[in-house]
Amino acid sequence: MRRPIIALFAALALGSVGAQTLVFGQSGLPVTLDTGQDGNSLLISYQVLDNLVGFAPGSVTLIPGLATAWSANDDATVWTFTLREGVAFHDGTPFDADAVKFNFDRWNDRSHPYAFAGQGKNFAAWIYIFSSFYGEEGYLLESVEVLDPTTVRFHLTSPVGFFPAMVASSYFGIHSPTAVMAGGLPYGTPSVGIVGTGPFEFVEWIDGDRVTVTRNDGYWGDVALVERIVFRGIEAPATRLAELEAGTLDIAVDLSPEDLPLVERNANLRPAFAEADLRIGYVGFHQANAPFDDVRVRQAVAHAVDLEAIVDAFYGDLGAVAAEFVPPGLIGRADLEPAAYDPERARELLAEAGFPDGFATEFWYMPVSRPYFPAPQDLAEAFVAYLSDVGIQAELRTQEWGLYLDEYTEGKFPMYMLGWSADYADPNNFIYTFFGPGEIGPAFGWTDAHAQETLRLLAAALSAGSVPEREANYAAAARIIGEQVPALPVVYPRTLNAVRDGVEGFQPSPLGSVVSFAVISKR
Amino acid sequence: MLIYALRRLLGLIPVLVGVSLLVFLIPRVIGADPARVMLGERASETAYLRLRAELGLDAPLFVNTSAFADRGLPGLFDAQYPSFALGVLRGDLGRSIVSLVPVGSGLRARFPATFELAVTAMLFAVAIGVPLGVLAALRRGTLIDTGALFIALAGVSFPVFWLGILLIYAFAVNLGWLPASGRLAATLTFTPVTGFYVLDGLLSGRLDVTVDALRHLVLPGLALGSIPLAIVVRMTRSAMLEVLGQDYVRTATAKGLARAVVVRKHALRNALLPVVTVIGLSFGALLSGAILTETVFAWPGIGRWVYDAISARDYPVIQGGVLFVAFLFVLVNLAVDLSYALIDPRVQLS
Numbered sequence: 057m058r059r060p061i062i063a064l065f066a067a068l069a070l071g072s073v074g075a076q077t078l079v080f081g082q083s084g085l086p087v088t089l090d091t092g093q094d095g096n097s098l099l100i101s102y103q104v105l106d107n108l109v110g111f112a113p114g115s116v117t118l119i120p121g122l123a124t125a126w127s128a129n130d131d132a133t134v135w136t137f138t139l140r141e142g143v144a145f146h147d148g149t150p151f152d153a154d155a156v157k158f159n160f161d162r163w164n165d166r167s168h169p170y171a172f173a174g175q176g177k178n179f180a181a182w183i184y185i186f187s188s189f190y191g192e193e194g195y196l197l198e199s200v201e202v203l204d205p206t207t208v209r210f211h212l213t214s215p216v217g218f219f220p221a222m223v224a225s226s227y228f229g230i231h232s233p234t235a236v237m238a239g240g241l242p243y244g245t246p247s248v249g250i251v252g253t254g255p256f257e258f259v260e261w262i263d264g265d266r267v268t269v270t271r272n273d274g275y276w277g278d279v280a281l282v283e284r285i286v287f288r289g290i291e292a293p294a295t296r297l298a299e300l301e302a303g304t305l306d307i308a309v310d311l312s313p314e315d316l317p318l319v320e321r322n323a324n325l326r327p328a329f330a331e332a333d334l335r336i337g338y339v340g341f342h343q344a345n346a347p348f349d350d351v352r353v354r355q356a357v358a359h360a361v362d363l364e365a366i367v368d369a370f371y372g373d374l375g376a377v378a379a380e381f382v383p384p385g386l387i388g389r390a391d392l393e394p395a396a397y398d399p400e401r402a403r404e405l406l407a408e409a410g411f412p413d414g415f416a417t418e419f420w421y422m423p424v425s426r427p428y429f430p431a432p433q434d435l436a437e438a439f440v441a442y443l444s445d446v447g448i449q450a451e452l453r454t455q456e457w458g459l460y461l462d463e464y465t466e467g468k469f470p471m472y473m474l475g476w477s478a479d480y481a482d483p484n485n486f487i488y489t490f491f492g493p494g495e496i497g498p499a500f501g502w503t504d505a506h507a508q509e510t511l512r513l514l515a516a517a518l519s520a521g522s523v524p525e526r527e528a529n530y531a532a533a534a535r536i537i538g539e540q541v542p543a544l545p546v547v548y549p550r551t552l553n554a555v556r557d558g559v560e561g562f563q564p565s566p567l568g569s570v571v572s573f574a575v576i577s578k579r
Numbered sequence: 580m581l582i583y584a585l586r587r588l589l590g591l592i593p594v595l596v597g598v599s600l601l602v603f604l605i606p607r608v609i610g611a612d613p614a615r616v617m618l619g620e621r622a623s624e625t626a627y628l629r630l631r632a633e634l635g636l637d638a639p640l641f642v643n644t645s646a647f648a649d650r651g652l653p654g655l656f657d658a659q660y661p662s663f664a665l666g667v668l669r670g671d672l673g674r675s676i677v678s679l680v681p682v683g684s685g686l687r688a689r690f691p692a693t694f695e696l697a698v699t700a701m702l703f704a705v706a707i708g709v710p711l712g713v714l715a716a717l718r719r720g721t722l723i724d725t726g727a728l729f730i731a732l733a734g735v736s737f738p739v740f741w742l743g744i745l746l747i748y749a750f751a752v753n754l755g756w757l758p759a760s761g762r763l764a765a766t767l768t769f770t771p772v773t774g775f776y777v778l779d780g781l782l783s784g785r786l787d788v789t790v791d792a793l794r795h796l797v798l799p800g801l802a803l804g805s806i807p808l809a810i811v812v813r814m815t816r817s818a819m820l821e822v823l824g825q826d827y828v829r830t831a832t833a834k835g836l837a838r839a840v841v842v843r844k845h846a847l848r849n850a851l852l853p854v855v856t857v858i859g860l861s862f863g864a865l866l867s868g869a870i871l872t873e874t875v876f877a878w879p880g881i882g883r884w885v886y887d888a889i890s891a892r893d894y895p896v897i898q899g900g901v902l903f904v905a906f907l908f909v910l911v912n913l914a915v916d917l918s919y920a921l922i923d924p925r926v927q928l929s
Contacts, residue, residue, distance in 0.1 A: 088678050176634065246684075305765075
């Protein structure tokens with residue numbers, strides 16, 4: 057009789073370490089938990105796995121993760137990480153330098169036995185960040201060296217000053233080598249799950265239904281405040297919001313921006329967003345389509361559209377007008393002002409370029425909602441209306457998403473909407489992605505002297521020795537892009553998330569999926 | 580009847596071969612491929628080409644002449660369609676390109692959801708539609724008749740998506756009587772047995788699971804059922820009207836049988852034939868998935884799965900999913916035809 061009472065008092069006294077379940081609603085269930093590339097997969101794997109380097113909650117400031125310290129050699133081609141001691145994976149396997157090497161080798165080397173390259177497992181995210189796989193043109197990671205169980209060294213083929221930011225990216229959570237080897241090809245799918253060192257352990261993934269994780273009481277860091285999390289995938293934002301309102305979800309992410317007033321009015325709900333999301337929506341021009349090869353025409357478009365009005369109307373508090381391709385919060389910005397809304401000036405420029413009466417063209421938008429453009433068609437219609445005011449008759453066009461992605465690099469779209477969400481917190485992930493050698497021609501048809509100068513500046517920034525030098529190069533590139541307008545930045549959107557009253561500690565990250573649920577509690 | 584059934588089942592084979600060819604060719608012909616969609620905005624040409632090669636998308640489609648030159652006959656069929664077709668014959672539908680989950684597992688996880696939803700939707704459609712149709716026929720020309728037809732028309736005109744959200748807000752958010760989405764409450768810990776949650780609850784001795792599963796079926800069932808409702812009402816009404824005008828009905832009435840008995844024992848039974856056809860075909864259609872209903876209610880059925888696979892150009896899932904649905908549809912058609920012999924002894928299945 058006494059023991060249950062003592063247990064009850066103990067439970068009440070412990071208070072914060074609750075025996076509760078947090079129900080989290082995102083836009084879908086994971087695609088895969090091993091080498092996942094989309095937000096729904098990465099957000100969940102980020103709870104079960106740890107990275108070498110972590111982020112301070114809600115920010116892009118790096119903090120120790122599975123590595124407690126790191127340093128580079130003089131030319132930033134060799135990075136040495138000191139690993140945390142006494143850490144074990146959820147299956148008991150000790151965490152050490154060999155485990156780190158196993159993971160990175162498996163991602164980097166397509167011939168690695170556990171890369172399953174021939175059997176369909178691909179890790180395209182490696183290319184986003186490390187340029188190519190081992191041994192292929194332009195590859196970055198030469199080798200991973202184990203010096204001792206708590207020291208691991210990365211050898212790079214060229215200098216990278218921001219290497220720790222790269223490994224902090226949610227793509228690179230460390231898996232238990234034992235579990236990977238035992239799981240084989242199905243590792244990461246619903247039937248097997250994943251094993252990491254993180255604040256939560258994988259319990260089950262019922263295909264199509266939910267993913268459940270449970271608290272890791274032996275976590276090396278702050279033990280989680282909730283006992284269990286159930287992740288639900290609810291495709292329709294309206295339903296996600298309805299579930300939150302009904303109380304069957306505790307947190308809902310990726311809501312429609314237009315639902316912000318609804319969330320604010322509801323006493324049971326509170327909006328939650330990051331300080332600034334690292335993402336951008338823009339309108340690109342492809343210069344293979346005359347007259348967009350004339351800089352005056354592109355500048356005319358910049359002046360013809362009232363971006364303040366558009367962003368205010370479609371995003372409200374959830375968007376800021378973008379004037380350059382590196383979002384706020386990152387270095388390398390030139391603090392440009394958006395082009396002034398000036399239809400007169402636009403018409404002048406068009407006349408100078410030989411189009412006093414305007415011209416006819418096409419404006420392409422995507423048929424699917426993207427994080428940077430949640431309502432593309434509406435935005436496109438607004439754009440086209442402004443353009444027709446200055447004589448540019450733009451026909452609205454769209455294409456199935458897969459084909460859209462195929463064709464924008466073929467120069468078929470004179471003007472097109474597109475955007476980008478960060479892979480890692482560095483300007484390189486933005487400006488180099490759009491205007492690096494791989495994209496600048498195919499995406500924009502931009503090949504003149506200004507384009508060449510931009511390429512030179514970006515390459516210099518990549519290999520620059522010091523941060524101020526990098527910043528100067530990126531800023532200079534930003535100024536050229538601002539003048540030449542190969543593409544028009546439109547908006548830095550913020551994702552709308554909401555929590556139920558009583559849920560504390562949910563701090564969305566500018567990077568999207570690097571949110572730790574260990575600090576979330578529920579009354 | 581058995582011979583008839585067997586003959587029909589044999590007829591399945593050419594149908595499935597034809598479907599397999601279409602389902603193989605069409606996604607590959609419409610442009611873009613899984614590599615392109617997977618990389619999304621991040622595709623540099625090199626990354627894209629590399630991924631394409633790795634996924635085997637560059638392999639020949641039907642015959643591999645270069646492998647034939649190397650290895651003779653076995654090499655000739657080292658191509659995408661033969662691999663797929665032979666796999667199907669072995670019972671292996673391959674793995675999703677996107678998630679690496681075996682297509683068979685995906686189907687096993689999602690078909691029960693689609694089936695339960697389809698059954699619920701048809702139950703609503705029949706439980707509401709047949710009585711309504713009968714009533715409309717009996718009270719032909721009156722307000723009741725017009726009312727019934729109006730309800731049917733409304734059901735089919737309301738966009739399912741909109742109706743779904745309406746039901747969710749009315750019954751889940753505002754009244755709190757029913758759950759908003761999904762198949763089972765997130766806080767319910769339960770291990771599925773067959774995947775048919777209503778059944779699994781009974782099998783595992785968890786009545787709470789069965790009840791919860793049924794509660795989750797109500798709103799999506801109503802929303803989805805609104806579509807076949809229209810056709811069931813109209814067909815029941817027309818069939819009843821036709822039968823009520825027949826001589827034997829007038830004879831029965833003249834003989835002094837009560838109206839209710841006439842309707843039930845004679846008229847309805849004969850009117851059932853076309854109604855059963857329509858119910859069967861509608862059910863077959865529902866089994867192919869209900870993309871919009873599944874989207875609104877976060878219902879993990881086949882419809883949404885195959886639709887997403889099409890967008891992602893996930894060829895194995897498209898192929899396996901559509902082939903499975905075609906197979907089911909043929910079976911349902913056969914069941915409908917066989918049921919005629921049961922309902923009407925005069926019917927000869929030839």
